[in-house]
Amino acid sequence: MRLGYTAADVRAAEEPLLAAGAPLMARAAAGLAAVCRRELVAAHGRVAGARIAVLAGAGNNGGDALFAAAALAARGAAVTVIEALGRPHADGLAAVRAAGAQAADTGAARAALADADLVLDGILGTGARTGLPAPLADLLREWQTDTGARGVLGRTQLTIAVDVPTGVDATTGERGEVWVEADTTVTFGALKSGLLLPGGADAAGRVELVDIGLDMGDAQPRVQALDEDDIAPLFPFPRRGDHKYTRGVLGLVAGSDAYPGAAALAGVAAIATGVGMLRLVGPRRVADAVLAITPEAVAGRGRVQAWALGSGAPAEYEMRASLADARESGLPVALDAGALALVEGPLGHPAVLTPHAGELAELLGRLEPGDAPDRAAIEADPVAAATAAARATGAVVLLKGPRTVIARPDGSLVAPAPGPAALATAGTGDVLLGVLGALLATTAEHEPVPDLALVAGLAVLLHSAAGHATTHASGLPAALEARIVALRESEAGR
Numbered sequence: 001m002r003l004g005y006t007a008a009d010v011r012a013a014e015e016p017l018l019a020a021g022a023p024l025m026a027r028a029a030a031g032l033a034a035v036c037r038r039e040l041v042a043a044h045g046r047v048a049g050a051r052i053a054v055l056a057g058a059g060n061n062g063g064d065a066l067f068a069a070a071a072l073a074a075r076g077a078a079v080t081v082i083e084a085l086g087r088p089h090a091d092g093l094a095a096v097r098a099a100g101a102q103a104a105d106t107g108a109a110r111a112a113l114a115d116a117d118l119v120l121d122g123i124l125g126t127g128a129r130t131g132l133p134a135p136l137a138d139l140l141r142e143w144q145t146d147t148g149a150r151g152v153l154g155r156t157q158l159t160i161a162v163d164v165p166t167g168v169d170a171t172t173g174e175r176g177e178v179w180v181e182a183d184t185t186v187t188f189g190a191l192k193s194g195l196l197l198p199g200g201a202d203a204a205g206r207v208e209l210v211d212i213g214l215d216m217g218d219a220q221p222r223v224q225a226l227d228e229d230d231i232a233p234l235f236p237f238p239r240r241g242d243h244k245y246t247r248g249v250l251g252l253v254a255g256s257d258a259y260p261g262a263a264a265l266a267g268v269a270a271i272a273t274g275v276g277m278l279r280l281v282g283p284r285r286v287a288d289a290v291l292a293i294t295p296e297a298v299a300g301r302g303r304v305q306a307w308a309l310g311s312g313a314p315a316e317y318e319m320r321a322s323l324a325d326a327r328e329s330g331l332p333v334a335l336d337a338g339a340l341a342l343v344e345g346p347l348g349h350p351a352v353l354t355p356h357a358g359e360l361a362e363l364l365g366r367l368e369p370g371d372a373p374d375r376a377a378i379e380a381d382p383v384a385a386a387t388a389a390a391r392a393t394g395a396v397v398l399l400k401g402p403r404t405v406i407a408r409p410d411g412s413l414v415a416p417a418p419g420p421a422a423l424a425t426a427g428t429g430d431v432l433l434g435v436l437g438a439l440l441a442t443t444a445e446h447e448p449v450p451d452l453a454l455v456a457g458l459a460v461l462l463h464s465a466a467g468h469a470t471t472h473a474s475g476l477p478a479a480l481e482a483r484i485v486a487l488r489e490s491e492a493g494r
């Protein structure tokens with residue numbers, strides 16, 4: 001699990017060190033130069049002779065870039081400095097000049113960017129305000145759409161962003177109209193939350209953290225980023241001594257005569273993930289369709305540890321009855337698709353909502369009439385929308401998309417590694433509901449009380465892992481089962 005902090009928290013952690021005279025910029029620049037050397041050697045076999053274009057802003061981000069470039073120039077790189085905002089960091093500029101760097105005026109900047117083996121983006125970091133001056137925005141746009149851009153050493157042009165790619169908000173990951181797309185981002189002291197969130201994570205490329213001696217102390221991380229390696233530690237393995245009721249029973253209200261497939265996908269996925277028992281609530285035809293492929297399921301209501309509701313347009317009265325049960329007993333509920341239409345304000349029980357951007361637009365339109373973002377605005381800033389919905393409902397909001405993000409009502413986030421684009425097919429969301437429901441049921445009575453946002457993150461990781469091993473939604477449960485059996489075997493071997 002990687003932890004991401006707000007820019008403000010990182011800057012606050014820098015303060016005592018700066019006050020004590022710690023050479024933070026020298027450490028940052030040394031770490032940055034080391035990554036640049038390694039990447040140049042990996043791509044081209046050497047640093048000497050490499051053309052490096054340094055986009056230097058007006059603050060310390062530019063200072064980092066200039067000092068790193070000075071170290072690279074000392075190893076024989078040909079450095080050109082582009083003063084992107086005027087007023088470059090004075091000591092950094094002096095150092096790079098002393099090492100033999102050239103300065104580029106506006107015309108030369110275009111050529112320097114087009115001909116560079118390595119572009120260092122040191123325009124803006126944690127001190128950025130939104131919006132870039134128009135000439136700079138034009139320069140960046142032109143460079144990044146120039147498909148012929150290449151260096152003298154070979155076709156590969158590397159872009160390394162200093163701390164945060166310019167145009168990306170270090171805290172939220174939101175991108176402005178123009179931003180730098182980096183191959184690698186070298187960040188200092190602590191991961192900035194925006195590097196782990198939709199938008200920022202895509203712009204940042206591979207993120208490398210350089211230790212400059214920062215201690216984040218009691219600061220609460222804004223983001224917990226999860227990847228494959230987090231599946232095993234989070235997975236609720238059956239416990240020795242469990243029986244089917246202590247393992248956890250899931251009640252599933254999904255599917256309808258018109259859409260029986262949704263119940264089948266969610267039901268089989270829940271069973272593949274592992275539940276003590278699956279109860280199916282809905283019309284006979286739907287139950288029969290599920291029972292035909294998973295005879296261990298049981299039709300009809302009964303006691304459950306969690307509910308999963310909404311995929312495939314199930315009857316509203318059935319969903320309402322399950323929500324009432326959850327409210328009375330405090331059971332966790334996953335609400336998808338049709339069940340989201342029943343959310344009118346704060347829910348009185350633990351819940352995870354699983355909208356895609358269109359469904360979230362509808363939900364926010366109902367909860368915050370007049371002030372709600374539309375689908376496009378949500379896709380542009382998924383974090384803000386998911387957080388607004390989490391605050392308004394008191395629920396965890398899992399906003400599905402190419403890069404799914406999970407928001408808690410307190411504003412903190414879980415960011416699972418993105419799954420394969422092959423998941424963009426009908427029915428994969430139904431599978432996710434089944435996986436999530438199973439995990440809610442099997443953790444519901446664990447001590448300490450499970451963190452629903454991490455449970456939701458685990459559901460997304462498993463869903464993505466399965467997505468790598470199949471081509472279609474109905475292939476996901478078997479892939480999931482294989483993944484979980486492998487997990488159990490490696491757990492038993494430990």
Ligand SMILES: NC(=O)C1=CN([C@@H]2O[C@H](COP(=O)(O)OP(=O)(O)OC[C@H]3O[C@@H](n4cnc5c(N)ncnc54)[C@H](OP(=O)(O)O)[C@@H]3O)[C@@H](O)[C@H]2O)[C@@H](O)CC1
Binds near residue numbers: 024025057058061085
């Ligand atoms: N503290 C430390 O010692 C350490 C800091 N470190 C490094 O410093 C970085 C933070 O440095 P920073 O605070 O100087 O902010 P930075 O991102 O360089 O930008 C500020 C400058 O840009 C300007 N500006 C802002 N937005 C703008 C816009 N949209 N359009 C135009 N101009 C804009 C802004 O202008 P102003 O608002 O003052 O008018 C100001 O001049 C951090 O990311 C890390 O790389 C590391 O070395 C570790 C030690």
Ligand SMILES: Nc1ncnc2c1ncn2[C@@H]1O[C@H](COP(=O)(O)OP(=O)(O)O)[C@@H](O)[C@H]1O
Binds near residue numbers: 463
């Ligand atoms: N381009 C993509 N890359 C990765 N995952 C995606 C992509 N597009 C969609 N997904 C995932 O596929 C699932 C689609 O769910 P949903 O929109 O509810 O579809 P459906 O209702 O058809 O099942 C979500 O888990 C989403 O995160």
Ligand SMILES: [K+]
Binds near residue numbers: 124125163
């Ligand atoms: K930068």
